[in-house]
Every structure is written in C-alpha cells, then in structure tokens.
Amino acid sequence: MRHKVYTREHILKAAYEVIAKDGFTNFTARNVAKKMGVSTQPIYLEFENMQDLKNNLIEMVYKELEKKVFSVEHTGDKLVDMAINYIDFSQNNPRLFMALFVDEHGGGKLMYEFCFNYFRETIQQYPEYANFSDDYLKALHKGVWIAITGVAALMSSGIVEPTRQQIVGVINQTIESILRTETFENVKSQ
Template identity: 55%
Template sequence: MRRKVYTKDQILKAAYELIAKEGFGKFTARNIAKKMGISTQPIYLEFKNMQDLKNTLVESIMTDLHENVFPVRHTDDIIVDLGLNYINFARENRNLYVALYVDEYGGGQMVHDFSYDYFKENVSKDPKYADLSEDYIKPLHDGIWITVTGIASLMSSGIIQPSREEIIELIQRAIEMILNVKEPEKVFDNY
C-alpha cells in the first residue's frame, strides 16, 4: 500500500491558514498536522524543526507582500504608497497582520529586516528620494513604520477611521518631519 506524500507547499499552506486565522500562538506541529488530518511526521520530514517552518513561512509571506501588496501605486510618492499598502493589508487581513507585526510570537526581527530592505531598495530607486543617505533612510523607515503601524492598529481596533486623504496627510507630515531634521540619526534617541 502506498503512503500519501505531503509536500512542503501543502504544509506551508496549512501553516499559513492556521496563523491567518489564529496567529502564531497556536503555531505548533500538532495543530498544523491536525488541520491537515495527518501526523506530525511529514512536517518534520520537510522541515528541520518548527523554527525552520516558521522562518520559511514568514519568508514566503513577506515575498508575497513585496511582490503583490506593497508595490501597488496610489500616489506619486513611493513612501506614501508603501504606508497606504501596509495599512490596507492590516485592514483586509487583520489576523495575519497581527500575527506578523504585533504578536509576540510573530515574525519579529525577520519581518523588520525584510521591511527595511524592501523600503530601502524602493526608496533609493525613486528619483524623489534617490539622493538620501543611509542616515536619513533608516530613521525615515522607522518613523513611517511607527506612523502607519499606529494608524493600522487604531483602525483595526475600530478606535479611529481616518479618510484616505487624512492618512496620506499623516504619512506626508511624518516624512517631512524626518527629512527636515538636521541630525536624522538622532531622531529616535529619546525613545
């Protein structure tokens, strides 16, 4: 009798569905196997351990976000567009957003690194920001991320419901504030 073979992609799909619904707090081999109706053995045949599965899953999700979600253009400003796309993702995929960006068991430093690398690459290609030094890019990334995460979190919890124009204005103000600082590397020194 032939055994059914479970692929890495099938396991990743089940893991994705689990965290999109329940977050990383329920991210165990047993819960993924239960979702698939299998034992945990196929999971450990495809992945070294649960951290390997989690890293592979987060990389896969971030690649999808970078290819399909974050590049959508809304305005003539790449940074504003990245902020809008981040907020839209949070609103449309609340549980997955919380799992990746908020949950203590989420992507953490890996998600931050992916986001920073993507931000830096895209901002440096935009003629409006191409001449910015690293001294400005990092605080600009962090400041915009703080701004849009605050907006996304407050919108997701129903506390605020700003219009698209208000969101754009908030992001533009954050950009201007950081770009007008004489010593950008000190923007977050007091925090």
C-alpha cells in the first residue's frame, strides 16, 4: 500500500485556503488537516507549531503579492501604484485582505514589516526618494499605509465607492501632505 506524502507546499496550500475562506479566526491544525483530509501529524512534522506555520504562510502569501500584485503599474509613479495595488487587492480578496492586514489574529504586524521592506527597497530606486533617511521612509510609509488601509477597509465594507481618479487623488494628497510637513523635513535632513 502506498503512503501519501504531504510536503510543506501541500500544507501551506491548505492553510492558505483556510485563511482565504475564514481568516485566521479558524486557523487551527485541525482545520488545516481537515482541508487536506489527513490527521494533524503531517503539519507538526513539517512545522514546529502553528505559529511557525502561520509565519511561513504569511511569508509565502507576501512573496506572491510582491510578484503578482504590488508590482503592477497603473500611473507610472511607483509609490502611487503600490498604494493602488494594495487597495485593489483588498477589493479582489476582501476576506484575505482582512485576515492578512486587519484581523487582530492575522498577519498584520508581519505583513506591515514585509510591506515596509518592499516599499523601502522599491522607492529608494527613484532619485526623488534615494537620499531619504530610514526614519523618513518609515514615516512616509506609515502615513500612506494609514490612508490607504482606511480607503481599502471602507471600500471593502461598501461604505464608500470612490472612482480610481478619486483614489489616486487621496493617495497623492496624502503623499504631498507628508512630504510638506516640517517634522518630515527635519527627519529628511538628518
């Protein structure tokens, strides 16, 4: 009798399906194993614990987002395009967006770190941002992140339905406002 082997990839795929459907609220070894049609043993053979599985899952999802979502060009302004892509992801995958970026049990902090690192690496390739200090880039990222997460959450819940032009306007106003503030000018010059 053949013995079926479950790899990390199989487990991560099943875990992804669980969070895409239900978020992290029902993210248990039992539910992931049920999705695979097996006991929980293969999960604990491949991962130290559920936190290890969760961290690997979040990293896997982030790499996919980086390749397939965050790199899409809309306006030619990379900073604006990243923000649009984040909002578009929230609209195309509302449950997954909430699980990864908003849910208190989700991947919020880790996803924020991944996104900041991608933001920093990407944005510093452009001359207008190349000489900004790390503190300045953190402040710019956080300000834009707050604004676009608000837009994404309001759109996902059906409270607002802005046009693409309105979304780009909000993003540009946010960026301009952050770039103009005296606090950021001081951080920039350090």
